[in-house]
Amino acid sequence: QKEVEQDPGPLSVPEGAIVSLNCTYSNSAFQYFMWYRQYSRKGPELLMYTYSSGNKEDGRFTAQVDKSSKYISLFIRDSQPSDSATYLCAMSAPDSWGKFQFGAGTQVVVTP
Amino acid sequence: KAGVTQTPRYLIKTRGQQVTLSCSPISGHRSVSWYQQTPGQGLQFLFEYFSETQRNKGNFPGRFSGRQFSNSRSEMNVSTLELGDSALYLCASSQGLGNTEAFFGQGTRLTVV
Numbered sequence: 001q002k003e004v005e006q007d008p009g010p011l012s013v014p015e016g017a018i019v020s021l022n023c024t025y026s027n028s029a030f031q032y033f034m035w036y037r038q039y040s041r042k043g044p045e046l047l048m049y050t051y052s053s054g055n056k057e058d059g060r061f062t063a064q065v066d067k068s069s070k071y072i073s074l075f076i077r078d079s080q081p082s083d084s085a086t087y088l089c090a091m092s093a094p095d096s097w098g099k100f101q102f103g104a105g106t107q108v109v110v111t112p
Numbered sequence: 113k114a115g116v117t118q119t120p121r122y123l124i125k126t127r128g129q130q131v132t133l134s135c136s137p138i139s140g141h142r143s144v145s146w147y148q149q150t151p152g153q154g155l156q157f158l159f160e161y162f163s164e165t166q167r168n169k170g171n172f173p174g175r176f177s178g179r180q181f182s183n184s185r186s187e188m189n190v191s192t193l194e195l196g197d198s199a200l201y202l203c204a205s206s207q208g209l210g211n212t213e214a215f216f217g218q219g220t221r222l223t224v225v
Contacts, residue, residue, distance in 0.1 A: 090155075
């Protein structure tokens with residue numbers, strides 16, 4: 001079993017809808033949680049960074065972390081065709097020195 | 113502020129050859145991590161360098177090595193290339209003190225033929 005599980009999709013939504021993405025994990029030592037967006041043939045772009053549990057909002061993006069359930073989520077409001085990409089969750093433990101455990105990535109398609 | 117710069121963007125090499133990839137981190141960042149991304153395995157951690165010292169290493173064979181220079185620029189080397197080494201190689205830059213955000217470059221796409 002992988003340390004981080006993420007549904008690869010594809011997830012298809014109409015423009016303007018809310019995109020809901022999630023990851024589950026098994027390592028209780030993880031305390032730092034990130035969401036990246038990756039367009040085809042590009043490097044991952046950091047969207048959200050969260051420490052421990054709680055919610056964080058940045059523009060149209062909201063990240064949630066529930067450490068008790070080992071479950072993290074990313075919500076994208078008012079989705080646009082330009083949001084079509086692969087979304088990767090990543091997490092790390094204290095003193096992991098650059099070693100992030102990534103999910104497989106969820107491919108999102110926002111249709112006009 | 114310039115982002116993370118990786119060179120070259122594309123490489124084609126023959127089995128058995130060696131290759132060197134370069135990464136220049138964001139100014140002021142002292143940590144550089146390297147990842148291999150393939151369709152089957154996703155993103156896998158190779159190693160991390162901070163102030164010219166390797167602090168962490170993933171589960172890759174010794175053919176994969178790296179180093180970091182005093183200006184924080186990093187290189188990774190793969191010797192005796194195999195077909196399975198074909199991948200997108202990504203480097204990530206961070207401040208390196210504690211678990212701060214990591215920013216990725218555009219990657220080097222290596223094709224081994």
